[in-house]
Amino acid sequence: MSDLLPHEKGFHVSWDQIHRDSRALAWRLDGHGPDNGAWKAVVAITRGGMAPAMIVARELDIRMVDTISVKSYHHQDQGEAQVLNEPDAGMMGDGTGVLVVDDLVDSGKTLELVRQKYPKAHFATVYAKPKGRPQVDTFITEVSQDTWIFFPWDMAMQYVKPYRGSD
Ligand SMILES: O=P(O)(O)OC[C@H]1O[C@H](OP(=O)(O)OP(=O)(O)O)[C@H](O)[C@@H]1O
Ligand code: HPA
Numbered sequence: 528m529s530d531l532l533p534h535e536k537g538f539h540v541s542w543d544q545i546h547r548d549s550r551a552l553a554w555r556l557d558g559h560g561p562d563n564g565a566w567k568a569v570v571a572i573t574r575g576g577m578a579p580a581m582i583v584a585r586e587l588d589i590r591m592v593d594t595i596s597v598k599s600y601h602h603q604d605q606g607e608a609q610v611l612n613e614p615d616a617g618m619m620g621d622g623t624g625v626l627v628v629d630d631l632v633d634s635g636k637t638l639e640l641v642r643q644k645y646p647k648a649h650f651a652t653v654y655a656k657p658k659g660r661p662q663v664d665t666f667i668t669e670v671s672q673d674t675w676i677f678f679p680w681d682m683a684m685q686y687v688k689p690y691r692g693s694d
């Protein structure tokens with residue numbers, strides 16, 4: 528068992544990496560929609576799902592794109608998941624043919640909430656932690672539950688001290 532705090536066991540994802548992994552997600556989903564393999568729309572779970580959703584929509588040539596706004600974390604502290612804004616109800620229906628995309632699933636609470644609203648949608652994330660896996664239909668990379676994933680939009684380049692010697 529690691530004695531590191533969650534934020535110290537970090538998986539740092541670059542823009543290049545999230546682009547590649549989101550394209551891999553699109554590749555995996557391609558041809559698996561219910562309408563002759565096609566998906567009718569992409570819905571991004573804001574805010575983290577927006578970059579992956581844009582890349583998936585671009586790769587799969589899906590022009591119908593909407594968002595659902597869910598907030599559950601303040602920094603690394605989890606609160607109750609809340610829906611702050613919903614996608615167009617006529618377009619969503621029960622979710623059939625809709626790809627709901629997020630950057631990651633952790634506890635699964637966010638996807639659980641969205642799944643209750645659109646039970647027939649397909650839920651896809653780029654990264655997944657074990658607890659959240661039952662909530663996600665398709666994902667690319669699994670990381671351990673005690674790893675904190677750092678996304679490029681939350682990071683900036685900065686100096687790091689060498690492992691040995693003075694700086
Ligand atoms: O599986 P869960 O434990 O629910 O956690 C996963 C969710 O938490 C993060 O979003 P957050 O609520 O922090 O908002 P953000 O996307 O705006 O950063 C992340 O982008 C997922 O949406
Ligand atoms: O590991 C994570 N990284 C970033 N945001 C998150 N929201 C829940 N878990 C995470």
Ligand SMILES: [Mg+2]
Binds near residue numbers: 572573574575576
């Ligand atoms: Mg999010």
